[in-house]
Amino acid sequence: MSDPTALGRESRAAARSRSGAFDIPENPPQRALALHRALTAVWANDPGWRGQITAVNHTTLGLRFMATALVFFAIGGILAMLIRTQLATPEGAFLDTELYNQIFTMHGSIMMFLFAIPMLEGLGIYMLPKMLGTRDMAFPRLTALGYWCYLFGGLIMLGALFAGVAPRDGWFMYTPLSGATYSPGINADVWLLGVTFVEISAIAAAVEITVTILRQRAPGMKLTEMPLFAWYMLGTSVMMLAGFPPLILASVLLEIERAFGWPFFEVARGGDPLLWQHLFWLFGHPEVYIIFLPAAGVLSTIIPVMCRTRILGYGAIVASIVALVFLSFGLWVHHMFTVGIPHMALAFFSAASLLVAVPTAVQVFAWIGTMWQGRPELHLPMYHVLGFFLTFVMGGLTGVMLALVPFNWQAHDTAFVTAHLHYVLIGGFVFPIMAAATYWMPQITGRARIRGVGEAAFWIILIGFHGTFFVMHLTGLLGMPRRIDIYPDNPEWIWLNLTSSIFSFVMTIGFALFALDLFLQATLGKRSARNPWQAPTLDWALALPAPAYNFASLPGPRLLTGEPARPALLPLARGEGVLPGAPRGRREFLVTSIGAARPDHVAVLPGNTALPLWLAGAIALFVLLMLSGHYIWTLPALTLVAALIWRWGRGLTTEQDHPAVEAAPGLSLPVHYHAHASLGHTGTICLLFSNGALFASLLFGLGFLTLVTPGPDAPEAFVPGQSAIPAMATVVAGLALGAIGVRLARHAVQGERGTGALWFSAVVNALALLAVAILGLGLMDDPTTHARDALRGVLAGYVALHALICTGFAAFALDQLRRGELANGRTGTLKTWRFWQDFSLATALLAGAAAIMQGGV
Amino acid sequence: MRGWKVKRLIMSAVPLALAGCDTELSALSPAGPAAAQIAWLWWGMLAASSALFLLVLVLVAMSFGAPRDVPARRWTHTLGVGFSLAVLSVFLAAGLWVGERLVPRGAAAVEVRAHAFQWGWRFTQPGPRGMVETHDVLHIPAGEPVDVIVTAEDVIHAFWVPRLAGKIDAVPGRQNRLRLQADEPGRYAGMCAEFCGVGHAIMPFEVIAHPSEDWPQAVTATARDADSDGGEQ
Amino acid sequence: MARGALWLGQVLAGPAIWAVTFAAVYALHGTGCAQGWDAMATPVGSVHRLAMALAWGAGLLACGGLLLRFSGTETRWQALPRMGAWIGLGATLFSLFPLIVLPAC
Structure with missing residues (x-):
């Protein structure tokens, strides 16, 4: 990982101590089989079908995410075949237009939300703990919740497809076409609610991937020495935390507009359809890089192994990842070059869109340099790597072309863009993922593949892909727009479309063969050698297939730099690493510091539970009630959700003191209940960061509609300032006093006398809730009259939700106190609550200020 | 004016040869200055991109063989940052130049x-x-x-x-x-x-x-x- | 713990300055065009362009300051904050220079 030369273990330890790094002595070796049995008893899923429901293990769930994503890829692919069949002839009568529109909308939505994102989440969830040297993700129940939300959301969308009421307004769902007037029926609601439901899983995965990478690396694995894949996934998950909220906000606003008539996008009442486009693409462009980064992480992992060398330019690649994470948020307007924005603004985004090619180029050249420095061997994963180069570089170059404003004016919304985006997504995601699949299949199944099938699949896919999409560039330049189902007057497009259609079927055969190859390997393959590629990373330092606990003992500084990973395998299995076995009969792993990965404390994980399934089921109930228009009945569903979240929180508490754990000779670590900064602490910060992005998107919408939208002015505000200001002041004061209360309670708890402060906090937070309710229900203008009032209604709702959450925290803390869970330095929920309370106070202040600056209060 | 027509003829010749029939919606058969300038931009970008694509392919192909020791910075900094920034600057300048000429400023008759x-x-x-x-x-x-x-x-x-x-x-x-x-x-x-x-x-x-x-x-x-x-x- | 978080913050500082500057200039541009700031003249150009140029200059200065502050290049740990500052400076320069060469609205 860090040092290429084969230093002996002792001299390596000496080098470490010279550079100020720390050392952890080894534990005495034990019998590997006994450790395996003890750990399996603690970590394994429940037996039988129950085990499928209650599993929270990252290996199980990661694989399940990827398998489900593959199924959706197949469904999305079949939809693509239908599209290509329709377009094979100019007057195709294969599908009627309504159905065709549903199919291309679902093709895009499925590939984006139900294939690509869950696939990369699954890869991260499966791979990261193994690569970083830990036993599970930070929040195993959250992994399971994410999976169920993804599955249920996906099933709702699929159900709509089979019932003939699938979304039909394009995967971008532009208003006003997707508004209530032009899209009556539940088609658009299916998209808005289904996708938002699936996004819960994306946010959940992003939070825990971030926390896992920052806090669970093997002790001594510095941030600047961790496998590059982890850097890529860190960048991806931070982008998901910041990038999904704008779409969630946009979907919520559009759903409110459709269901309750609050205008956000409707011109006649002060809304603006361009607000949807801004919010959608503020998500939509980062989305492309969210998909590309994990794939690039796969390439940075596989290429050096296939070339028997190590990656070239680690530092430059990390810098490129940082640059991509940021720059990708400055490109969204290049999807909107034709909406009539002034040229200078387009120029900013054009320049930023070109600039994003630089960090991409740095990586491509670093990969090529790695190949020069090593000796490339043409194993099957390397075929897909070459397929990546061939395809992605062309997609990148057409992307540079499309970043130029004038060319974009011609090519926008034509088949040229269809070609470009497939070159980027299949080149930049599907080929690397196929490389990953062929590379890690021995690790996943413990079996070697059957020769020949994979190579054939690769060639058929490559030929099919380029045959389909290369000509599509020309089709677009000859004027064929996207999303049309017939072209009777344009004979010049016939042979181009027919070519695309024929080769698309070739490509499909290739993908089917690829799936067959995976199936054959999993069922018929011979036993694979351990670490068949001689890879250096820890994911190969475990038994094949991976046991439920990954590592019998966790790799410490002395076992980290094994290159290849094989030398670390035996000592780890014998328990010579940190925190061996499961002597306390509970799931434990090590939590380390963000930078140098110094051991901080031992986290105790919850075991198998069906709670995530019930919670996802309750959310699904809410979504279905919304879809069917039974808005009143959503209230009991939401109550059920809240009750289950309470139940969830109960699973995190303890009424006992836990003695420190001896993780290695002389290394005694506290258990997380007593830790200063637990995983929950880091996770809360991540979640609030995402929540902040949501709030910032809301403020952006408010500023946009107030300052830029040319629509009709808002009517004179009904509410005189004198009556609204006191209510707003009460909200802020209540939340501020709550923030003081939670701090007082924390001090009081040390002396076991916190009741007064907790009651005080509960009351003032409830008062704030009451005040915002009075404000919203009694004092504010009807939100259906104008966008200004609708936005104010949303701001009030946001503040009310947070006041409710803070009140809930206070009640939960009181309950904890009653049970004796807040004592002896165990602060229970108080720290998490304090973060939420401060966040709620800050957003309430900003919301109030924004409403006042909007004018008319 | 005559030179203009010759250019147009060249431009329309390629897709005509490819498509073999009428191209009434083709952005590559421009019939006015705006479309013509964009078409020129396209042909220029196509030429440059083809060269860049070829360069990458050649570099990839050359990697197969004995290991060679090229300094890492030459890949990441010289090629990755320097070279790509230089190329992109030319692209951007061309795009802004053409774009600004096509934007309606003032009112047409x-x-x-x-x-x-x-x-x-x-x-x-x-x-x-x-x-x-x-x-x-x-x-x-x-x-x-x-x-x-x-x-x-x-x-x-x-x-x-x-x-x-x-x-x-x-x-x-x-x-x-x-x-x-x-x-x-x-x-x-x-x-x-x-x-x-x-x-x-x-x-x-x-x-x-x-x-x-x-x-x-x-x-x-x-x-x-x-x-x-x-x-x- | 704090040291690692601080270091991450240093790496992200440069690009974050770009993000803030870019968002500020874009917001000033959109607001100015909608509110007619373009027509208000000052001795050194319109109020609109002046406001955008000031925001741009502030961003460039801040990135320059970071470059002076993060001078180490010896280890990867030292070099990354400096690379971050370069990313911020380069991106701010490249993505916003159209504001001095194009008409505003």
Whole structure:
């Protein structure tokens, strides 16, 4: 990982101590089989079908995410075949237009939300703990919740497809076409609610991937020495935390507009359809890089192994990842070059869109340099790597072309863009993922593949892909727009479309063969050698297939730099690493510091539970009630959700003191209940960061509609300032006093006398809730009259939700106190609550200020 | 003027050879200065991109063989940052230069209106006696710049005549301006380029460029023809 | 713990300055065009362009300051904050320079 030369273990330890790094002595070796049995008893899923429901293990769930994503890829692919069949002839009568529109909308939505994102989440969830040297993700129940939300959301969308009421307004769902007037029926609601439901899983995965990478690396694995894949996934998950909220906000606003008539996008009442486009693409462009980064992480992992060398330019690649994470948020307007924005603004985004090619180029050249420095061997994963180069570089170059404003004016919304985006997504995601699949299949199944099938699949896919999409560039330049189902007057497009259609079927055969190859390997393959590629990373330092606990003992500084990973395998299995076995009969792993990965404390994980399934089921109930228009009945569903979240929180508490754990000779670590900064602490910060992005998107919408939208002015505000200001002041004061209360309670708890402060906090937070309710229900203008009032209604709702959450925290803390869970330095929920309370106070202040600056209060 | 025609001939020759038949919606057979400049930009970018693509392929191919020791910074900094920034700067300069020349600044002599609805176009243009309204046919004079004011009735559409200029969206609540010019009299096909519902594929229109001496006298006659089969919604 | 978080913050500082500057200039541009700031003249250009140029200059200065502050290049740990500052400076320069060469609205 860090040092290429084969230093002996002792001299390596000496080098470490010279550079100020720390050392952890080894534990005495034990019998590997006994450790395996003890750990399996603690970590394994429940037996039988129950085990499928209650599993929270990252290996199980990661694989399940990827398998489900593959199924959706197949469904999305079949939809693509239908599209290509329709377009094979100019007057195709294969599908009627309504159905065709549903199919291309679902093709895009499925590939984006139900294939690509869950696939990369699954890869991260499966791979990261193994690569970083830990036993599970930070929040195993959250992994399971994410999976169920993804599955249920996906099933709702699929159900709509089979019932003939699938979304039909394009995967971008532009208003006003997707508004209530032009899209009556539940088609658009299916998209808005289904996708938002699936996004819960994306946010959940992003939070825990971030926390896992920052806090669970093997002790001594510095941030600047961790496998590059982890850097890529860190960048991806931070982008998901910041990038999904704008779409969630946009979907919520559009759903409110459709269901309750609050205008956000409707011109006649002060809304603006361009607000949807801004919010959608503020998500939509980062989305492309969210998909590309994990794939690039796969390439940075596989290429050096296939070339028997190590990656070239680690530092430059990390810098490129940082640059991509940021720059990708400055490109969204290049999807909107034709909406009539002034040229200078387009120029900013054009320049930023070109600039994003630089960090991409740095990586491509670093990969090529790695190949020069090593000796490339043409194993099957390397075929897909070459397929990546061939395809992605062309997609990148057409992307540079499309970043130029004038060319974009011609090519926008034509088949040229269809070609470009497939070159980027299949080149930049599907080929690397196929490389990953062929590379890690021995690790996943413990079996070697059957020769020949994979190579054939690769060639058929490559030929099919380029045959389909290369000509599509020309089709677009000859004027064929996207999303049309017939072209009777344009004979010049016939042979181009027919070519695309024929080769698309070739490509499909290739993908089917690829799936067959995976199936054959999993069922018929011979036993694979351990670490068949001689890879250096820890994911190969475990038994094949991976046991439920990954590592019998966790790799410490002395076992980290094994290159290849094989030398670390035996000592780890014998328990010579940190925190061996499961002597306390509970799931434990090590939590380390963000930078140098110094051991901080031992986290105790919850075991198998069906709670995530019930919670996802309750959310699904809410979504279905919304879809069917039974808005009143959503209230009991939401109550059920809240009750289950309470139940969830109960699973995190303890009424006992836990003695420190001896993780290695002389290394005694506290258990997380007593830790200063637990995983929950880091996770809360991540979640609030995402929540902040949501709030910032809301403020952006408010500023946009107030300052830029040319629509009709808002009517004179009904509410005189004198009556609204006191209510707003009460909200802020209540939340501020709550923030003081939670701090007082924390001090009081040390002396076991916190009741007064907790009651005080509960009351003032409830008062704030009451005040915002009075404000919203009694004092504010009807939100259906104008966008200004609708936005104010949303701001009030946001503040009310947070006041409710803070009140809930206070009640939960009181309950904890009653049970004796807040004592002896165990602060229970108080720290998490304090973060939420401060966040709620800050957003309430900003919301109030924004409403006042909007004018008319 | 003659050199211009020669260029146009070269430009249209390639896709003609490829497609082998008419190219009435081809952005590569420009019939006006806006489309022509974008087409030039395209051919330039195509040439540059092909060279870059070839470079990458050659570098990848050369990696197969004995290991070679090239300093890492030469890959990441020299090629990755320096070289790519230099190329991209040229691209950006070309894009801004062409873009700024195509943006309507000030007002053109002729101004027409295009109003999109589900699923058709209503055009308003000068006729012999005041403004004339037509459906799915727009009349302009050849050889001079025309500003099209694009608006929408219901959902978002886009006005696109590939041989004359790039596209511009018709957004409810906004007025967008597109400048185009047809060098020669003739008929130019146009369509809606933004997905707008089930009628999206059947929203074509035609731009008729009249010799400037016949314009706007010639407008009425054709307008009446078009009117008879038109009829909003 | 704090040291690692601080270091991450240093790496992200440069690009974050770009993000803030880019968002500020874009917001000033959109607001100015909608509110007619373009027509208000000052001795050194319109109020609109002046406001955008000031925001741009502030961003460039801040990135320059970071470059002076993060001078180490010896280890990867030291070099990354400096690379971050370069990313911020380069991106701010490249993505916003159109504001001095194009008409505003």
